[in-house]
Amino acid sequence: MTAYVVRRLLMLVPVFLAVSVVIFLIIHLIPGDPVDNLIKIGSGPEQRAAIVARYGLDRSLPEQYLIWLAGLVRGDLGTAIVAQRPVSTLIAQALPHSLALGGLSLLVSAGVGIVLGAVAMRYRDGPIDQAIMGGVLLGSTLPTFWLGLLMILLFSVVLGWFPVSGARTWSSLVLPVLTIGLAGTALVVRVTRIAMIEAAQKDFVLLLHAKGLPPSRIRLRHVLRHALTPVVTILALRIGWILGGAVTVEVVFARPGLGTLLIKALNQHDYPVVQACLLMLAMAVMLGTLVGDILQAAIDPRVRANLK
Amino acid sequence: MGLLEVDRLSVGIGRLTLLEEIAFEVDRGEILGLVGESGSGKSLTALAIAGLLPLIGARVTAGAIRFDNTDLTRLDESRLRKFRGRRIAFITQNPMTALDPLQPIGEQVDVVARLHLGLTADVARSRTIEILTQLRIPEAATIYRQYPHQLSGGMKQRVVIAMALAGEPDLIVADEPTTALDVTVQAQIIHLLTSLVRERGLALVLITHDMGVVAQCCDRVAVLYAGRLAEQQGVNALFATPAHPYTHALIDCIPKDGMARDSLTGIAGSVPSVAHFPPGCRFHPRCIGRQSVCETNVPGATALPGGVVSCHFPLNGDQRHG
Numbered sequence: 085m086t087a088y089v090v091r092r093l094l095m096l097v098p099v100f101l102a103v104s105v106v107i108f109l110i111i112h113l114i115p116g117d118p119v120d121n122l123i124k125i126g127s128g129p130e131q132r133a134a135i136v137a138r139y140g141l142d143r144s145l146p147e148q149y150l151i152w153l154a155g156l157v158r159g160d161l162g163t164a165i166v167a168q169r170p171v172s173t174l175i176a177q178a179l180p181h182s183l184a185l186g187g188l189s190l191l192v193s194a195g196v197g198i199v200l201g202a203v204a205m206r207y208r209d210g211p212i213d214q215a216i217m218g219g220v221l222l223g224s225t226l227p228t229f230w231l232g233l234l235m236i237l238l239f240s241v242v243l244g245w246f247p248v249s250g251a252r253t254w255s256s257l258v259l260p261v262l263t264i265g266l267a268g269t270a271l272v273v274r275v276t277r278i279a280m281i282e283a284a285q286k287d288f289v290l291l292l293h294a295k296g297l298p299p300s301r302i303r304l305r306h307v308l309r310h311a312l313t314p315v316v317t318i319l320a321l322r323i324g325w326i327l328g329g330a331v332t333v334e335v336v337f338a339r340p341g342l343g344t345l346l347i348k349a350l351n352q353h354d355y356p357v358v359q360a361c362l363l364m365l366a367m368a369v370m371l372g373t374l375v376g377d378i379l380q381a382a383i384d385p386r387v388r389a390n391l392k
Numbered sequence: 393m394g395l396l397e398v399d400r401l402s403v404g405i406g407r408l409t410l411l412e413e414i415a416f417e418v419d420r421g422e423i424l425g426l427v428g429e430s431g432s433g434k435s436l437t438a439l440a441i442a443g444l445l446p447l448i449g450a451r452v453t454a455g456a457i458r459f460d461n462t463d464l465t466r467l468d469e470s471r472l473r474k475f476r477g478r479r480i481a482f483i484t485q486n487p488m489t490a491l492d493p494l495q496p497i498g499e500q501v502d503v504v505a506r507l508h509l510g511l512t513a514d515v516a517r518s519r520t521i522e523i524l525t526q527l528r529i530p531e532a533a534t535i536y537r538q539y540p541h542q543l544s545g546g547m548k549q550r551v552v553i554a555m556a557l558a559g560e561p562d563l564i565v566a567d568e569p570t571t572a573l574d575v576t577v578q579a580q581i582i583h584l585l586t587s588l589v590r591e592r593g594l595a596l597v598l599i600t601h602d603m604g605v606v607a608q609c610c611d612r613v614a615v616l617y618a619g620r621l622a623e624q625q626g627v628n629a630l631f632a633t634p635a636h637p638y639t640h641a642l643i644d645c646i647p648k649d650g651m652a653r654d655s656l657t658g659i660a661g662s663v664p665s666v667a668h669f670p671p672g673c674r675f676h677p678r679c680i681g682r683q684s685v686c687e688t689n690v691p692g693a694t695a696l697p698g699g700v701v702s703c704h705f706p707l708n709g710d711q712r713h714g
């Protein structure tokens with residue numbers, strides 16, 4: 085198992101390189117010149133050339149990439165053109181906020197989703213199931229930002245329970261987490277429910293009943309366990325989506341974080357910051373997939389057997 | 393009176409009646425063979441005895457299943473669970489899918505004794521290893537920790553049998569326990585089950601469509617056809633003088649030495665499905681001895697010296713040989 089984790093981490097290196105090339109190219113091939121934002125109106129071509137030279141923009145693309153990559157390896161992400169501070173500092177300030185938001189949203193989606201899915205399966209086709217599945221349908225059709233605005237309106241403006249925006253207190257996390265989490269929950273509920281219904285029809289479940297085990301125990305310890313495999317897969321795939329959701333939600337709730345940083349940098353054509361943000365998001369997706377695979381192996385001995 | 397008495401049992405799903413007035417008995421130390429072609433209702437009968445019909449959405453609509461003088465059909469689910477796995481054990485057809493692939497073998501056997509006999513984890517563990525050893529599973533202590541996918545089909549079926557034995561049952565219902573296995577392993581498993589019955593005085597309901605196996609190890613035989621009991625007799629009488637034309641046909645299909653073992657393909661036509669049960673005797677479209685009354689009237693049960701037959705024109709010994 086440890087050997088597997090190490091091997092998987094090593095396998096991420098080429099993927100990381102490929103992703104970094106793609107991000108670099110996207111940034112450098114899209115139109116819009118960051119230098120335009122830097123020079124004051126009316127300054128001459130000499131000033132422009134000086135700035136271009138300072139950021140290495142006069143070198144060839146491969147050279148620029150290698151310089152960037154060499155910096156990355158040392159943990160140096162360059163200097164933000166507009167903010168004039170090390171990009172790593174900006175990222176270090178933004179990342180904890182985004183991790184808290186994304187991580188909690190993932191936990192909420194997983195926790196609430198699995199519980200509701202299991203309950204819906206237990207009372208399959210009854211009124212409880214129908215109510216849950218109705219809510220799920222509603223939850224999966226609402227766009228995240230709209231849900232967020234709706235919740236701000238209800239809980240912050242009307243009821244005054246939680247802050248409207250910012251990230252000063254823990255309670256300011258509640259609404260953003262719910263906004264991202266609920267949309268993800270809908271999917272988890274559906275997958276859990278259907279995977280449990282499917283697992284419950286397997287042969288070995290009949291034999292568990294024949295052994296005289298209580299049905300609740302069969303559902304929780306056996307059927308749900310089998311259903312977790314697809315749920316974990318979905319959640320791992322969902323990490324990128326949740327981060328994307330986090331980007332919009334951070335803007336809607338005016339929270340600091342990777343999303344706000346990214347949007348601001350995009351507007352300012354601050355390409356070192358954009359590059360670094362995209363790289364962070366891509367790494368989160370890669371690590372998320374890895375964690376998903378490891379969980380999969382922890383659940384299913386057959387997956388572990390295939391690792392060897 | 394036998395340990396298990398299935399008394400005019402009917403089973404239905406929705407408005408369909410799948411089994412009608414099935415009746416047979418088994419006593420301790422006895423093996424009852426339950427035979428019939430695919431779709432005749434053998435598995436449903438087994439599920440009914442184990443009280444598992446609700447799992448497939450079916451229910452007992454009439455009759456009784458008396459086990460040690462308790463009518464199981466009248467027990468509620470929680471009281472039924474005290475019988476299941478404890479006094480009545482169930483072995484399913486396909487050992488490949490009978491075990492939970494995510495749980496180590498040992499725990500799956502342990503749980504029966506812990507649940508029903510109240511053993512602690514340690515005691516249950518050594519007992520499981522003991523049972524696995526008795527079932528001639530080599531290196532039981534190693535197998536105990538392994539997962540189902542690491543075992544062969546024959547080994548898995550032994551584990552399933554170990555699960556059945558773990559509750560110290562009085563009755564085992566085995567639904568085609570060898571169909572999914574290699575021929576050599578089949579013989580071993582059948583031998584194993586037979587010796588358990590003889591040594592421990594268990595009662596065994598052995599579902600099979602292999603008449604060879606029936607002749608070899610059963611004491612009594614119940615023949616099902618299209619959800620009804622065709623005939624029930626002691627094994628010697630059944631093979632010597634089958635009274636029902638269907639039984640006769642089944643016996644005729646037993647491969648003789650050197651013939652291929654595709655045992656039941658010899659009767660023309662196939663078992664009708666529930667929606668297409670013919671009126672009168674359900675076997676009449678395939679019966680060579682049918683007469684016009686067979687097409688309209690359901691044959692009642694006629695007593696035989698050591699059994700019962702449902703046929704308007706039961707065969708006698710002469711016809712069997714004639």
Ligand SMILES: Nc1ncnc2c1ncn2[C@@H]1O[C@H](COP(=O)(O)OP(=O)(O)OP(=O)(O)O)[C@@H](O)[C@H]1O
Pocket residue numbers: 405410428429430431432433434435436437448449601664665666
């Ligand atoms: N859940 C169900 N819903 C509807 N019909 C069913 C159901 N289960 C079984 N049946 C029908 O009941 C009849 C008897 O089925 P059963 O499984 O008992 O046959 P069997 O004798 O065990 O056959 P096999 O040798 O193939 O295992 C079949 O016609 C089958 O189609």
Ligand code: SF4
Pocket residue numbers: 636637638673674675676677679680681682683686691702703704705706
């Ligand atoms: S009742 Fe008639 S059709 Fe049915 S088995 Fe007997 S002889 Fe054949």
Ligand SMILES: [Mg+2]
Pocket residue numbers: 434435436567
């Ligand atoms: Mg069957």
